[in-house]
Amino acid sequence: MVKLTKAKTFQAYLDSCHRRYSCVHCRAHLANHDDLISKSFQGSQGRAYLFNSVVNVGCGPAEERLLLTGLHAVADIYCENCHTTLGWKYCHPIRPRFILQHDSESKNTARGIKHCVQL
Template identity: 65%
Template sequence: MGERGPRIYSCSNCRSHVAEHDDIISKAFTGRNGRAYLFQTVVNVTVGPKEDRQLMTGLHTVADIQCSECQEVLGWKYEKAYDETQKYKEGKFILEKAKVMKEDW
């Protein structure tokens, strides 16, 4: 049996590689369209302008992230959390489950 490569998440629109399964911090998040995953790192995305957004866990400064290939909005980046208990999210990324797909696993 050969070594399997990393388990990859891709943009469900154009299949551009956007994240690795090993970078998931939590699957217990909610995005705009249902379930969402919190990732340590994502790739091949562009980060939009920052804005304050009232989320279920309070006020955060976030920036939407888009696939750099097809410009599909995949989720957002947490830039700043105003509640001390939410600070762990800063610099992390949300990918919406509906917007990404598992690639070859």
Template identity: 55%
Template sequence: MADLAGPRLYGCYKCQNHVCCHDDIVSKAFQASRGRAFLFSHATNVVVGPKEDRHLITGLHTVADVHCCDCGEVLGWKYVKAYEELQKYKEGKFVLEKFKIVKVNW
């Protein structure tokens, strides 16, 4: 039974590569272009792409696409810098789209 006590993980929906942990969810209230997304305090086994400035609903942010390190699928993005004071808490955090991650080990 000890195996069932491990952390609840999320994996890439294509290759099941473990990319984040349920305990690291900061917010489930994010909206991505194709549906809901979760904000995570960190992610693992991902590759962060080049930075770019994007105008989002909540203002100007510097973001970078986040790719699965195994299959290269884009899973979401990382907030590198937020320019609005109220959005600063997102800096260094990851948004992963809900339909691109699957529950592993739950």
């Protein structure tokens, strides 16, 4: 009998910045503070942040969704470690951008690791 096991995914570790954003559930690194573009986005669960790039996330299927700024082609993004939905990705912009929703229940830590929760 053969046992099938799930292979562990290698995670990117962000050490080039003193402030990072991570998954609130498993603490996997998601983005450096230097990649933060804007904090003035609004998601279905509250405040959301716009990033230039993120790591350790998977992407769901693209779909058209009516957002506050109109109809956009977006795909949900999730933590590759714990599979928690984190936000969404714009699919057809000139430069790809990522939205991570802010978790209002999480506490700030000395290392700046906070934020990011489900859509």
